[in-house]
Amino acid sequence: MKNNIFKMALILFATHCVSSQKVKSSDALQQKWWKEAVVYQVYPRSFKDSDGDGVGDIKGIISKLDYIKSLGIDAVWLNPIYSSPNDDNGYDISNYREIMKDFGTMQDFDLLLQEMHKCGIKLIMDLVVNHSSDEHEWFKQSRSSRDNPYRNYYHWWPAEKGKPPYRWSFFDVNSDAWKYDAQTNSYYLHYFSQKQPDLNWENPKVRHEVYDIMRFWLDKGIDGFRMDAFQFASKDTTWPELPKGYEKNIIKYYGVGPHLHEYLQEMNKEVFSKYDIMTVAEGAGSSPEDAMLFVDPDRKELNMAYHFESVDIGKHLKDFGLVKYKAIFSRYDQEFKDKGWLAIFLANHDQPRMVSKFGNDTPKYRAISSKMLSTFIMTMRGTPYYYYGDELGMDNIRFNSIEDYKDLDTRNRYIGLKNKGGDLQAFLEQQKQTSRENGRTPFQWDTTQNAGFTTGTPWLKVNPNYQTINAEAQEKDPNSTLNYFKKLVKLRKQEPAFVYGTYTLLDKENPNVYAYTRELNGKKLLVLLNFSDKEATYNTGFLTLKSKIILGNYQDLINTKTNMLRPYEAKIIELK
Structure with a gap:
């Protein structure tokens, strides 16, 4: 015994x-506010114009804080509002401590931050420090002479050494990232527009200039940074020849240079560690293992990984395939199940509209598939990032003419193709589905002129469907995509399993249905999502007699005993 x-x-x-x-x-399972937050991305140029000049501004955002608060979100990620000549819609910064005149003044910003915090909403700033504008004082000094103290703030190649090693430019008509500058008979590097010269992060003076800029904004009281294109900040300055096929994996061959993690660790030590903030860098590596290096708590770098693999799938999800898509999220979750943290998103300012890429934006299915996609974002493990207007089911505008586009990416590619005698009509047809300007059209507030966005001429055309798709109408409709989104946010906050619970993929090879469970402390929630425009069945082996539907995107909920989902149907079920 x-x-x-x-x-x-x-x-x-x-x-x-x-x-x-x-x-x-x-x-x-360690609780952090940025794990539990729902982040709402605001593209300020297109959100709300307060003065009739056709450009959204800070006062416009302030006027709509009640709306943002009504969504139940916790934080706003604000695209750049710094001084800029606006070559790339504010991602070319000429002064990091001033506000672009289009958007208002620093006093307007201070008021925005104050009012947001009163509403319980945190503010995440977009920080662009891989490059500056060529109109920044640093670059003006740098290009003035070879012996200027600011010369080494950027990457220069003296012409007498011959043509610099080829590097591909994202936005340049000729796809050459080295731009000749006659003033000093040298070339400067620009991975993006020629008006966006890359900063030389190998220079410690540059790094500490950036840390001072960060402290400036953090001391004002902002709550974190989303760092644009930072995966490209560290360069291999031996400039090795790029291998064949590098275009298919730009981040692997072009970004995450030899010292990137050293810079992030230094940044964390100098700045991040001294504030309770959220930090996320765009494009964290080319694999789950690479992404983990950015957010492993023991490495003391960032606290959230924001990767592109789940959105870089081509023109439409149906062409990519749901089985492969499920595998992407499952691989990342497996890598992050014990440590680190992920961002979950389907859209942003560099993508077409969510419902047009991952759902179905025909009149018959636009609303229901939009609700299904929102269900996905709000029930996955990771911090959800939700793009302005997606809560209404806003879709691609699909411009017919190059004259309608303002984006330098589309316009430069069009010019480059024209110079080569390419098929311009085919390019424009492709842009109707893929152009990032599809996701930048003005917010559709109501049925008044210009959708209530501005009393003037909008900087970018308003989608004509605003007469039927707008916030005012959807707020009055209890079954709208807007009100369904609010229910999802509320449910996510009520169910810790959606934040901290384990994720388990079910029915792995089902080509139409994405099924998974979220489980925490004995509570198990099943999520069923039909990503197709036809009825789809799923394996019912994981259902029990006591299963209970918590939320669904169809008004008439079919009980859990059936193994059929209607087109784009979403169900959240508690398994008892």
């Missing part, structure tokens, strides 16, 4: 030790 009791005690002790060790080694 004593031996049996002794054996039982050893078993209990061993079990306790294993359990304790698992919890201790896991970062996944």
Whole structure:
């Protein structure tokens, strides 16, 4: 008897030790505000214009804070509002400590931050420090002479050394990232527009200039940074020849240079560690393992990974395939199940509209598929990033003429193709689906002129469907995509399993249905999503007689005993 009791005690002790060790080694359950937040991205140029000049501004955002608060979101990611000549819609910064005149003044910004915090909303700033504008004082000084103190703030190649090693430019008509500058008979590097010269992060003076800029904004009280294109900040300055096929994996061959993690660790030590903030860099590596290097708590770099693999799938999800798509999220979740943290998103300012790429924007299915996609974003593990207007089911505008586009990416590619005698009509047809300007049209507030966005001429055309798709109408409709989104946000906040719970993929090979569970402390929630425009069945082996539907995107909920989902149907089910 004593031996049996002794054996039982050893078993209990061993079990306790294993359990304790698992919890201790896991970062996944450690509560942080940025894990629990729902982030709403605001593209300020297109959100709300307060003065009739056709450009959205800070006062416009302030006037709509009640709307933002009504969504239930916790933080706003604000695209750049710094001084800029606006070559790339504010991503070319000429002064990091001033506000672009189009958007207002620093006093307007201070008021915005104050009012947001009163509403319980945090503010995340977009920081662009891979490059500056060529109109920034640093670059003006740098290009003035080879011996100027600011010369080494940028990457220069003296012409007498011959043509610099080829580097591809994202926005240049000729796809050459080295621009000749006659003033000093040298070339400067620009991975993006020729008006966006790349900063030389190998120079410690540049790094500490950036840290001072960060402190300037953090001391004002902002709550974090989303760092644009930072995966390209570190360059291999031996300039090796790019291998064949590098275009298919730009980040692997073009970004994440030899010192990038050193810079992030230095940045964390100098700045991030001194504030309770959210930090995320765009394009964290080319694999889940690479992404983890950015957010492993022991490495002291960033606290959230924002990767592109889930949106870089081509023109439309149906062409890519749902089985492969499920595999992407499942691979990342497996890597991040014990430590680190992910961002979950389907749209942003560099993507077409969510419902046009991942759902179905025909009149028959636009609303229901939009609700299904929102269900996905709000029930996955990771911090959800939700793009302005997606809560209404805003879709692609699909411009017919190059004259309608303002985006230098589309316009420069068109010019480059024209110079080569390419098929311009085919390009414009492709842009109707893929152009990032599809996601930048003005917010559709109501049925008045210009959708209530401006009393003037909007900087970018308003989607003509604003007469039927707008916030005012949807606020009055209890079954609208807007009100469904609000229900999802509320449910996510009520169910910790959607934030901290484990993710388990079910029915893995189903080509139409994405099914998974989220489980925490004995509570298991099943999410069923039909990504197709036809009825789809799924494996019912994981359902029980006591299953209960919590939320669905169809008004008439079919009980859990059926294994059929209607087109683009979403169900959230509690398994008891």
